Amino acid sequence: MYSSTRGSNDILTAAEAIKRGIAADGGLFVPTILPKIDDKWLAKLVNLDYKERAFEVLSLFLTDYSEEELKNCIVAAYTTEKFDDAAIAPVAAIDHNTFVLELWHGPTSAFKDMALQILPHLMSKALSKTQEEAEIVILTATSGDTGKAALEGFANVDQIKIIVFYPEEGVSPIQRLQMVTQQGGNVSVVAVRGNFDDTQTGVKNIFNDPSFNENLAAKGFQLSSANSINWGRLAPQIVYYFSAYADLLAKGHLQLGEVVNFVVPTGNFGNLLAGYYAKTMGLPIGKLICASNSNNVLTEFLDQGIYNKLRTFHKTLSPSMDILISSNLERLLYHITNADTVQIKNWMEELNRNGQYCVDERYLESIKDIFWADWVDDVKTLEKITEVFKKYQYVADPHTAVAWQVGERYRQQTGDMTLQVIVSTASPFKFNESVLDAIRDSKNSDINDEFSMLYELSQVSGWSIPPALAALEKASICHNIVCDKEEMSLVINDILEKNR
Numbered sequence: 346m347y348s349s350t351r352g353s354n355d356i357l358t359a360a361e362a363i364k365r366g367i368a369a370d371g372g373l374f375v376p377t378i379l380p381k382i383d384d385k386w387l388a389k390l391v392n393l394d395y396k397e398r399a400f401e402v403l404s405l406f407l408t409d410y411s412e413e414e415l416k417n418c419i420v421a422a423y424t425t426e427k428f429d430d431a432a433i434a435p436v437a438a439i440d441h442n443t444f445v446l447e448l449w450h451g452p453t454s455a456f457k458d459m460a461l462q463i464l465p466h467l468m469s470k471a472l473s474k475t476q477e478e479a480e481i482v483i484l485t486a487t488s489g490d491t492g493k494a495a496l497e498g499f500a501n502v503d504q505i506k507i508i509v510f511y512p513e514e515g516v517s518p519i520q521r522l523q524m525v526t527q528q529g530g531n532v533s534v535v536a537v538r539g540n541f542d543d544t545q546t547g548v549k550n551i552f553n554d555p556s557f558n559e560n561l562a563a564k565g566f567q568l569s570s571a572n573s574i575n576w577g578r579l580a581p582q583i584v585y586y587f588s589a590y591a592d593l594l595a596k597g598h599l600q601l602g603e604v605v606n607f608v609v610p611t612g613n614f615g616n617l618l619a620g621y622y623a624k625t626m627g628l629p630i631g632k633l634i635c636a637s638n639s640n641n642v643l644t645e646f647l648d649q650g651i652y653n654k655l656r657t658f659h660k661t662l663s664p665s666m667d668i669l670i671s672s673n674l675e676r677l678l679y680h681i682t683n684a685d686t687v688q689i690k691n692w693m694e695e696l697n698r699n700g701q702y703c704v705d706e707r708y709l710e711s712i713k714d715i716f717w718a719d720w721v722d723d724v725k726t727l728e729k730i731t732e733v734f735k736k737y738q739y740v741a742d743p744h745t746a747v748a749w750q751v752g753e754r755y756r757q758q759t760g761d762m763t764l765q766v767i768v769s770t771a772s773p774f775k776f777n778e779s780v781l782d783a784i785r786d787s788k789n790s791d792i793n794d795e796f797s798m799l800y801e802l803s804q805v806s807g808w809s810i811p812p813a814l815a816a817l818e819k820a821s822i823c824h825n826i827v828c829d830k831e832e833m834s835l836v837i838n839d840i841l842e843k844n845r
Contacts, residue, residue, distance in 0.1 A: 347374040347576060350679040351693065352686030358409040360471035363464075363577035364481070366570035371553050372689070373676050374576045380405035382627040384601055390591035395433035396423050398591060399463075399584045405626075406580045407467070414470050422463035427452050429811070434459060434585045436592045439737055442764045443752075444598070445745070446589045446607075453523060454772035454811045455665075456616065457494035460573075460581040465498045465505070467577045468569070472504055479567040482841065483507040484552070486545040486572060488612060489516040489665045490771060492534070493523035495571040500529030507571065508533045508840055510544050513827060516664055518795050519775050519814060526820035533840045534824035537833065540658050541612075542669050547830040548572075549672075557834055566841060573615030574672050582619035583626075589766055590628055599764065604631040606761070608752035609768045610744040611635055612668035614643065616768065618676055621715065625680070631763050634717050636751035638663045641720035643671055648718055650709035652692075653701035662723045662779045663743040665771065670696075678704070681711050717759070719751045726750070730783035740784070740806045742776050745769040774814050777802045 347362040349355065351372030357365070362374040382405075390398050399419045407415060423433050430450040437445045451458025472481065483505060485495050492509040499507040509524060513536040516524075524534045537544045551557060552568060561568065573579050586607065593599040607630060611617040617635055624630040637644045639659040646652045654669045661667055675689060681704075682688050695702040704712075721729070729746040733739050741749060748767050756762060773780040777798040785805050796818045803810050828836050 346377045348377050349373070350375055350675050350686060351690045359407040359576070360409050360474045363467055363575060364471045364475055364477060364569060366568070366575040367552050370690075371549075371693070372686075373574050373672070375676055375679055376406060379622065379625055379680075387587070387590070387628070388594075388601055390587060391595045393591070395584075395588055396420060398588045399423065399581065402584045402587055403580060406583075409474070410467075410470065414474075418463055418466035418470060421466050427458075427462060432592070434588055436589050436766070437739070438598070439739065442762060443767070444589075444593065444764070445739070445767045445769050446585065447769050448585060449769065449772040451494070452813055453490065453493045453497050454775050454814060455490035455494060456768075456770040457490045458497075459585055460578045461491070461494035461498040461571060463581050464571060464575070464577045465502050468505065469502060471577075477504075477567070479562070479565050481505045481569050482561070482566050482837070483569055483571045484548050484837070485509045485570060486541065486548040487511045487516075487524075488541040488667055489520040490775075491572060493520065493527065496524060496527040496529070496532050496534070499571065500527065500532050502531065506531045506533075506841070506844065508535065508837060510535050510537050510548060510833060512536070512541050512544050513538050515540050515544075515660065515667060517776055519777070519817070520664070522795070522817045522820070523814075525822050525824045526817060528823060531844070533844075534826070535833070535836055536827045538827065538829050540660075541667055542654070542658070543830045545668075545670060545672070547833045551834055551837065554834070561841075564841070572672070573613055573618075579615055579619060579673070582616060583622050586620050586623035586630070587628055593764070593766075602629055604629045604763055606630070606632045606634060606752075606755075606763045606765045607768060608634040608636055608748045608755070608765060610663065610666060610748040610770055611637070611643065612640070612666035612671065614671040614673035614677070616770065617716075618673045621677060621680075624715065632717050632755070632761070633715055634752060634755050635719075636748040637718065637720040638666045638726070638747055639720065639722050640667050640669055642669050643674075644718040644720045646674070647712060647716045650704040650706070650712070651701065652696065652703070654696065655700040661743075662726055662776065663747055665744060666747070677712075678708075681708050717755055719754050721747045721750045727779065727783045730780055734784045734806070738807075740773040740780060740808055741769065742771045742773040743779050744771055772811055772814075773806070773808070774799055774802060774810055781805065
């Protein structure tokens with residue numbers, strides 16, 4: 346069962362929580378009880394494939410879905426037609442105690458596919474299970490990868506429309522192309538003038554506007570979300586932490602019960618939070634290492650207990666982490682405070698009112714027992730891409746490079762040489778210009794258009810271009826709407842009116 350981080354009395358099933366996306370009081374849905382696993386349960390994952398592991402993990406959380414319903418959702422999501430590696434989330438060995446968990450083998454070449462290929466199936470099943478008659482309108486704010494993955498997953502799904510908002514100047518050219526060329530009778534894409542936090546705040550304000558939601562309800566529409574604020578988006582991310590551990594066991598890199606550290610590039614905190622849930626359930630994780638770029642609000646919080654969004658916003662080479670308001674942190678605070686919903690609500694109101702809040706020392710100690718954090722600027726990001734390619738012939742995208750650098754700093758500063766898994770969140774081909782600048786011999790190449798760079802990166806690296814990215818060269822632009830944050834609700838009304 347699920348309840349809100351901010352204390353409303355609603356206790357919901359998983360299907361209801363997934364359908365709603367966000368609680369009526371503005372809070373996020375969290376499990377009322379976190380399941381626990383033991384070594385025997387963990388050991389049985391070793392001989393299972395990714396789909397079977399997903400069932401074992403998700404069945405602990407989505408208890409109102411029948412075995413058949415859940416297995417059907419999983420089988421439909423994780424197919425070799427959609428993922429270019431049969432392992433779905435393979436683990437690449439770098440050296441004897443450094444590994445890379447590759448989460449970008451899905452149809453949009455980013456880790457968001459791991460959750461957004463299954464969420465539409467979970468959502469559709471939730472609508473039938475709850476006998477919902479309204480048409481669901483998915484609103485999503487994206488800093489780059491979530492948008493395309495959500496559009497791809499929800500395209501032409503019955504009883505669901507999806508509207509994706511992205512910061513006009515805050516995504517890579519490839520990310521933008523992936524979104525604006527998306528086909529589907531139920532999909533819409535809108536650029537917002539401003540940064541990701543403007544975009545995300547605009548979406549949150551719409552969810553929390555009673556009159557707007559009442560007006561939509563009168564027309565037969567109900568809002569939901571595909572961001573990681575939706576539990577149906579977050580729960581599938583827990584799976585790949587267990588799967589990575591099982592793969593390391595299967596290949597003899599670990600003994601059962603041996604501790605692993607995960608290094609996670611994160612902006613909205615959902616990916617890292619999934620690792621926290623895995624650790625809390627009993628997966629032998631030592632430290633969860635938070636890697637940020639110059640927008641280092643999470644580094645400061647995890648180190649000092651001060652969350653302060655009142656800082657300069659930086660556009661970086663790792664745009665999916667260009668975020669100053671990390672929504673999923675609210676869920677961590679709920680668990681760290683032992684479900685003190687009054688305190689959570691006060692902190693969130695303080696953040697909205699003053700732009701910052703500070704947690705008590707006792708909570709900070711609990712946080713620092715679990716997390717370690719650091720950040721990397723663009724110069725060091727490019728240097729790490731170059732170094733990794735020269736030393737290991739491995740091609741890291743900027744987000745992965747940030748994690749790699751932070752992981753090495755953790756070892757240097759703590760002396761902890763525990764086996765380390767770097768969570769790789771995007772294909773380098775989604776950020777071909779940055780990666781090429783880092784790995785090619787000539788820094789003055791005349792090749793500067795997106796598709797020429799794709800082919801050059803393939804030649805220089807020896808890696809194959811993901812087919813879906815290559816296909817963008819011939820794709821037609823389908824969406825070209827631009828608005829200000831204050832106009833987002835009007836745009837939603839126009840889109841729904843035109844597509845009734």
